[in-house]
Amino acid sequence: MPAPFNLAISLDASLQAAATAAGLETPFAAEVRGADPRHGDFQANGVLGYAKARKLNPRAVAQQLVGALPAEVTAAYEVAIAGPGFINFTLKPAGLLGWLQAHARAEQLAAGAAQSRTGEAWILDYSSPNTAKQMHVGHLRSAVIGEAVARLLAYSGAKVTRDNHIGDWGTQFGKLIWAYKRHVDQAALARDPIEEFERLYKLGNNAADADVAVMDEARAELVQLQAGKPASLEVWRQINEASLRAFQQVYDQLGIRFDLTLGESFYNDKVARVYEELAKLGLAQESQRALVVFHPEHPRFKEQPFIIRKSDGAANYASTDLATILYRCEVLKATGMLYVVDKRQSDHFEQLFLTARKWFAATNRPEPRMEHVDFGTVLGENNKPLKTRSGENIKLKDLLLEASDRAYALVCTKNPDLPEAEKRVIAEVVGTGSVQYADLAQNRSSDYVFAWDRMISLEGNTAAYLLYAVARLRSIFRKLGAVPGDTAGEAAASGLETATELALARKLMKFPEAILLAAGQMRPHFLCLYLYELAGEFSAFYNADKVAVDDPSVRARRLLLCARTLLILETGLHLLGLRTLERM
RNA sequence: GUCCCCGUAGCUCAGCUGGAUAGAGCAGCGGUUUUCUAAACCGCCGGUCGCGUGUUCGAGUCACGCCGGGGACGCCA
Numbered sequence: 001m002p003a004p005f006n007l008a009i010s011l012d013a014s015l016q017a018a019a020t021a022a023g024l025e026t027p028f029a030a031e032v033r034g035a036d037p038r039h040g041d042f043q044a045n046g047v048l049g050y051a052k053a054r055k056l057n058p059r060a061v062a063q064q065l066v067g068a069l070p071a072e073v074t075a076a077y078e079v080a081i082a083g084p085g086f087i088n089f090t091l092k093p094a095g096l097l098g099w100l101q102a103h104a105r106a107e108q109l110a111a112g113a114a115q116s117r118t119g120e121a122w123i124l125d126y127s128s129p130n131t132a133k134q135m136h137v138g139h140l141r142s143a144v145i146g147e148a149v150a151r152l153l154a155y156s157g158a159k160v161t162r163d164n165h166i167g168d169w170g171t172q173f174g175k176l177i178w179a180y181k182r183h184v185d186q187a188a189l190a191r192d193p194i195e196e197f198e199r200l201y202k203l204g205n206n207a208a209d210a211d212v213a214v215m216d217e218a219r220a221e222l223v224q225l226q227a228g229k230p231a232s233l234e235v236w237r238q239i240n241e242a243s244l245r246a247f248q249q250v251y252d253q254l255g256i257r258f259d260l261t262l263g264e265s266f267y268n269d270k271v272a273r274v275y276e277e278l279a280k281l282g283l284a285q286e287s288q289r290a291l292v293v294f295h296p297e298h299p300r301f302k303e304q305p306f307i308i309r310k311s312d313g314a315a316n317y318a319s320t321d322l323a324t325i326l327y328r329c330e331v332l333k334a335t336g337m338l339y340v341v342d343k344r345q346s347d348h349f350e351q352l353f354l355t356a357r358k359w360f361a362a363t364n365r366p367e368p369r370m371e372h373v374d375f376g377t378v379l380g381e382n383n384k385p386l387k388t389r390s391g392e393n394i395k396l397k398d399l400l401l402e403a404s405d406r407a408y409a410l411v412c413t414k415n416p417d418l419p420e421a422e423k424r425v426i427a428e429v430v431g432t433g434s435v436q437y438a439d440l441a442q443n444r445s446s447d448y449v450f451a452w453d454r455m456i457s458l459e460g461n462t463a464a465y466l467l468y469a470v471a472r473l474r475s476i477f478r479k480l481g482a483v484p485g486d487t488a489g490e491a492a493a494s495g496l497e498t499a500t501e502l503a504l505a506r507k508l509m510k511f512p513e514a515i516l517l518a519a520g521q522m523r524p525h526f527l528c529l530y531l532y533e534l535a536g537e538f539s540a541f542y543n544a545d546k547v548a549v550d551d552p553s554v555r556a557r558r559l560l561l562c563a564r565t566l567l568i569l570e571t572g573l574h575l576l577g578l579r580t581l582e583r584m
Numbered sequence: 585g586u587c588c589c590c591g592u593a594g595c596u597c598a599g600c601u602g603g604a605u606a607g608a609g610c611a612g613c614g615g616u617u618u619u620c621u622a623a624a625c626c627g628c629c630g631g632u633c634g635c636g637u638g639u640u641c642g643a644g645u646c647a648c649g650c651c652g653g654g655g656a657c658g659c660c661a
Contacts, residue, residue: 036604045603052641083604084641130661167661264661290659300587300657310659317661346588347656376589377655414623430623442597446590447654453610454596458623460609461597468623476620517600529598532608543616543625562620584623 003095003102005112006512008032008042011089014073015044015065022068024050024061032089034513040080040088041506047085058085093496096505097557100564104485109571113515114157119335121159123328124150126340127256130167131243131263132176132197135250136393137386137450138342141375144439145524146340147256147577149373152519152527155575161332162256164247165324166263168240172201174222177235178214179204181221193242250396253432255577262324270323271315274308278322281362283355284308293355306351318352325356329368336369338522343374343445373522376447378439386450403431406456407464411584418583426584430464431456433578437463440576441528461532464584466573469535471584473566476547476559478582484563493557500541504561507537511568515575524576531572538565 004010015030028050035043047065051058062081069079078090091099103109126146129135135143146162154160179200188196208215225232244261251257275291278284284293292305308318328334339349349372360367380386388394408427411418418426438455441462442448458464477484496502514530517523547558570580 031601031603033600033603039604043603048603048641058641086604128661170660288658292658303586303657305658307659312659314659316659318659341661343589344655345661348661350588374589383654410623415621446597449596451596457610462609462623464623468621472621472624479620513600521600523600525598526600529608536608539624540626542620546619548620583621 003099005103005109005115006516007091007099007509008034008513011042011044011073011077014070015046015087018065018068018070018073022064024065025054034510035088037503037506039082039086040078040090041509042089044087044089047087051085061085062087091506091509093502093505096502096509097493097496099509100505100560101490103564104487104490104567106567106571109511109567110155112512113155116516116519117153117156117158120153120157121161121333121335122153123161123163123332123334123337124153124340125163125165125324125337126150127247127251127258128165128167128341129247130170131240132172132194132201133243134194134198134393135247135396137378137396137399138393139396140378140399140435141439141444142340142342143251143254143256144436144577145373145375145444147254148440148524148527148575149338149340149519149522151575151577152515152522152524155515156519161260161334162258163260163262163328164258166240166244166261168243168263169265169268171222173225173236173239174218174220175204175208176201176239177221177225177232178218179207180235180239189242192246194246197239197243250400253400253428254436255579262327264317264320267320267323267327268315270327271309271319274319274322274326277363278308278355278359281359283358283362293351295351295354298354301351301354304347304351306355308355318348321348321352322356322359325352325368325370329360329365334368336371338371338373340373340375343376346372346374371522373444375444379447379449381449381451383449400432400435402452403435403456404428405431406452407431407434410456410458415584422583426581429579429581430467430584433463433467433573436577437466437528440524441532443525444523461528463578466531466535466569467578467581467584469538470566470569470573470580471582472542473538473562473569474582476562477566480548480555480559482559484566486559486563489556490560490563491556492553493560494553496557496561498545500537500544501558501561504534504537504541504565507534508561508564508568511572514572527572527576531569531576534565534569534572538569 012030012032015032019028029046030044031046032042032044035041047058047061051061059081062085066079066081066087076092076095078092080088082088124146127139127143129139150160150162176197183200183203185196204218208218221232225236278293284291287305289311290307291309292307294305295301306318307316308322310316328337353370356370357367378386386394404427407430408423411423411426434456455462456464482489496505510530514527518527545558547555547562549555573580
């Protein structure tokens with residue numbers, strides 16, 4: 001009998017059927033959820049509310065429900081009624097082993113997970129830096145969280161399109177092109193294009209401030225660019241290409257690859273339609289020469305305008321964001337879109353979504369799901385936004401480099417005999433992974449304090465702790481000359497016995513819940529927490545139960561546990577965007 | 585001024601749609617290695633969940649008020 005991927009869901013369905021069989025009134029919700037291990041694996045709390053609403057004795061209702069449970073359930077679980085009417089379910093050891101045997105390979109887990117979001121098509125809008133500028137620490141969270149959410153949704157069965165909505169259009173290009181044409185240093189450009197663009201922009205900006213004639217020339221450059229003059233477009237195109245190449249170096253380290261890069265310039269010719277439609281529908285109105293949208297039903301947005309066209313006639317990000325929503329629905333056939341953006345922009349997104357909903361409703365377009373996946377600020381240890389000592393933004397490139405350096409120093413003390421090249425790889429994986437994981441492990445909505453020591457000190461809920469568990473698991477298989485997931489070997493496994501074996505197996509079986517929770521709320525920290533607890537159970541098991549024992553059936557079942565732990569740890573870490581290691 | 589978010593152990597944080605005795609890590613104290621990586625494991629210590637009132641079988645979680653911190657608020661994104 002194949003074990004269902006998500007036992008909680010399957011149990012819920014069984015209870016629902018039992019409720020009908022027991023003659024309970026509808027609606028009845030079983031409310032199955034993971035339980036405190038002291039009480040069991042799962043608990044159903046539904047009878048409490050049900051009994052209350054009908055002034056029944058909850059324990060009697062629970063009794064009635066338990067009496068109607070199908071034989072498969074009572075065979076697989078210890079069932080107990082506790083307290084005011086909780087029903088506790090503890091999977092028997094044979095059931096645990098059965099689940100582990102049914103989910104032996106990555107494809108089997110993936111197939112199970114993919115059931116929850118089939119048919120959904122999401123556009124993920126994340127990272128989205130400005131071209132011609134360095135990515136700095138302020139770009140970290142969007143990239144890291146966005147990628148993890150993308151992977152979680154895809155794993156859950158959704159079609160995911162990663163769209164890098166870069167800032168590649170704006171008034172700064174006039175000054176930049178002016179300076180580029182006159183002062184570009186080709187050698188510097190080849191070495192580090194963004195560094196050079198930043199230098200040129202500052203140069204152009206200063207020159208324009210100092211000299212009105214330069215300002216006029218810069219303005220003329222901008223007009224020519226916007227008018228589509230080929231020579232200007234060519235420079236602009238070069239700037240963007242070089243910028244994207246530089247971004248990709250960071251993305252490669254973070255495991256990010258976009259499907260689309262449709263920046264603001266792409267929507268240049270698509271904003272006019274937005275103005276026309278919204279004006280015609282009466283949603284937008286002229287105010288102080290700008291085109292704005294008010295929301296009379298909203299306490300604040302009845303007065304605080306959503307400016308969709310500036311008084312000088314130019315577009316702003318409200319214009320392009322509206323055009324983007326339309327394009328994503330009409331052309332890309334998205335059923336939903338997510339914006340992984342700083343929470344300080346929540347007003348903008350609230351106004352944007354309100355406006356888009358009214359617009360779509362008024363034009364009979366199907367309404368997409370739109371969600372602002374917000375996140376807090378990265379703070380320094382002084383609890384203020386993280387900066388360098390001189391008050392500059394920290395470049396993402398430098399941050400990741402420092403992470404690797406710190407990890408390298410650590411590998412050299414912990415495992416000095418490894419080959420130099422391998423130490424470098426370990427440093428890169430551990431360093432980058434530590435930065436990613438520190439960002440993901442905390443609830444994204446809150447600010448978080450960036451602290452190197454806590455991040456790479458490798459204690460507690462950190463990337464290194466998890467990667468270390470993976471490395472130890474790999475080491476076991478290396479030492480024993482065994483292959484993880486070897487079915488023939490696993491067939492010899494005897495039943496789970498020790499407390500640590502059982503605790504580990506129980507935690508493994510909870511993987512589906514962790515995925516569901518993390519993907520459902522687009523909060524990767526739920527997966528982090530699960531993986532951390534799993535690694536903890538593994539470490540306790542590793543310490544208490546030796547795998548390399550003589551008894552072949554004991555060894556086989558422990559190897560099976562190791563193989564599943566390895567599989568789920570790696571699957572989880574990869575979903576978060578981290579790489580894993582053989583040794584560290 | 586209006587609105588939003590936050591306040592949980594000395595520190596950094598979990599706590600899923602209200603569920604059982606509020607949990608981790610760090611720091612502190614004490615243990616564990618002739619055994620698969622000790623970057624580990626085990627134990628102890630530590631909380632009036634900012635304060636108050638209310639809602640109910642049940643509140644860290646919901647409502648209202650207050651105190652404290654952060655953020656947003658017309659042409660940057």
